[in-house]
Amino acid sequence: MAAPSSAQVQRIFDQIAPIYDPLNDWLSLGQHRIWKQMTVNWSGAQPGDRVLDLCCGSGDLTQMLARQVGPTGWVTGLDFSAAQLANAQRRVAGKGIARRITWQLGDAVALPYPDLSFDAITMGYGLRNVVNIPQALREIHRVLKPGARAAILDFCHSDHAGVQQVQRFFLNQLVVPLATRFGCESEYAYIEASIERFPLGREQESLAQAAGFAQTTYYLTALGLMGVLVCQKASPPGTSDSPVGIGPGEISAN
Ligand SMILES: C/C(=C\Cc1cc(O)c2ccccc2c1O)CCC[C@H](C)CCC[C@H](C)CCCC(C)C
Numbered sequence: 001m002a003a004p005s006s007a008q009v010q011r012i013f014d015q016i017a018p019i020y021d022p023l024n025d026w027l028s029l030g031q032h033r034i035w036k037q038m039t040v041n042w043s044g045a046q047p048g049d050r051v052l053d054l055c056c057g058s059g060d061l062t063q064m065l066a067r068q069v070g071p072t073g074w075v076t077g078l079d080f081s082a083a084q085l086a087n088a089q090r091r092v093a094g095k096g097i098a099r100r101i102t103w104q105l106g107d108a109v110a111l112p113y114p115d116l117s118f119d120a121i122t123m124g125y126g127l128r129n130v131v132n133i134p135q136a137l138r139e140i141h142r143v144l145k146p147g148a149r150a151a152i153l154d155f156c157h158s159d160h161a162g163v164q165q166v167q168r169f170f171l172n173q174l175v176v177p178l179a180t181r182f183g184c185e186s187e188y189a190y191i192e193a194s195i196e197r198f199p200l201g202r203e204q205e206s207l208a209q210a211a212g213f214a215q216t217t218y219y220l221t222a223l224g225l226m227g228v229l230v231c232q233k234a235s236p237p238g239t240s241d242s243p244v245g246i247g248p249g250e251i252s253a254n
């Protein structure tokens with residue numbers, strides 16, 4: 001199956017916007033929120049930072065970032081689906097964190113920001129859906145400040161047969177049948193094919209390094225069903241670039 005165009009991807013997410021959040025909660029038994037919080041932790045976002053949540057959709061990670069940067073920080077959530085952004089804005093309406101969030105309709109492959117704009121970037125289940133992954137990684141590198149990180153969560157395209165079988169079982173026996181009940185069979189059937197086209201973890205690291213990142217690590221989570229690519233931009237000359245450990249907040253050198 002050929003990869004969809006950008007317009008087709010946009011239509012998918014506009015179409016599923018009304019059921020996107022409840023299906024994520026039901027189908028992952030709420031676990032997706034844990035994977036997203038780990039991604040925010042791995043981004044290195046700190047209180048007072050100016051951060052970006054790319055492909056923000058309905059704003060789960062955007063909200064988590066807003067809590068992480070606190071009242072002196074600022075978060076931008078960018079997405080090209082107007083329906084998803086409308087959901088995102090509705091979900092924070094009336095919450096204190098809404099004051100520190102800007103919602104931006106835009107394309108991840110042509111970010112409307114100057115170079116060196118952000119202290120951290122997250123991307124949750126977006127990279128696999130962007131039609132030009134190398135360009136998106138170049139844009140992320142461009143708008144990050146020196147020494148800053150991007151943490152990119154998505155399904156893992158595993159080369160382990162057992163993981164592939166479990167992933168296909170969940171998608172074909174649970175996800176698509178439930179989505180079909182809501183008239184969204186084709187939109188959710190797209191997930192399996194998109195995972196098969198998605199680069200392996202080590203290939204994502206190579207793409208990130210080709211985009212200019214000095215250090216990359218690919219972490220597996222959810223029993224290998226999901227993965228988080230953590231990329232760090234080179235620090236300014238003369239500053240230490242040697243993170244130690246691989247726990248949240250630290251990434252290994254490559
Ligand atoms: C938040 C999650 C997926 C977001 C998501 C990403 C996409 O690219 C889509 C494309 C088209 C339609 C919908 C989406 C979409 O929702 C991950 C959790 C939700 C998943 C739909 C459920 C995946 C189930 C896992 C394969 C197994 C979960 C095991 C868990 C330990 C119970």
Ligand SMILES: C[S@@+](CC[C@H](N)C(=O)[O-])C[C@H]1O[C@@H](n2cnc3c(N)ncnc32)[C@H](O)[C@@H]1O
Pocket residue numbers: 006009010013014036054055056057058059060061078079080081084106107108109123124125126129130131
């Ligand atoms: C699976 S949703 C993820 C939403 C949210 N980050 C989350 O974790 O729930 C993928 C999102 O990426 C957006 N997207 C895909 N390609 C994009 C692009 N080129 N520019 C901006 N947004 C894009 C879609 O509109 C959709 O809202």
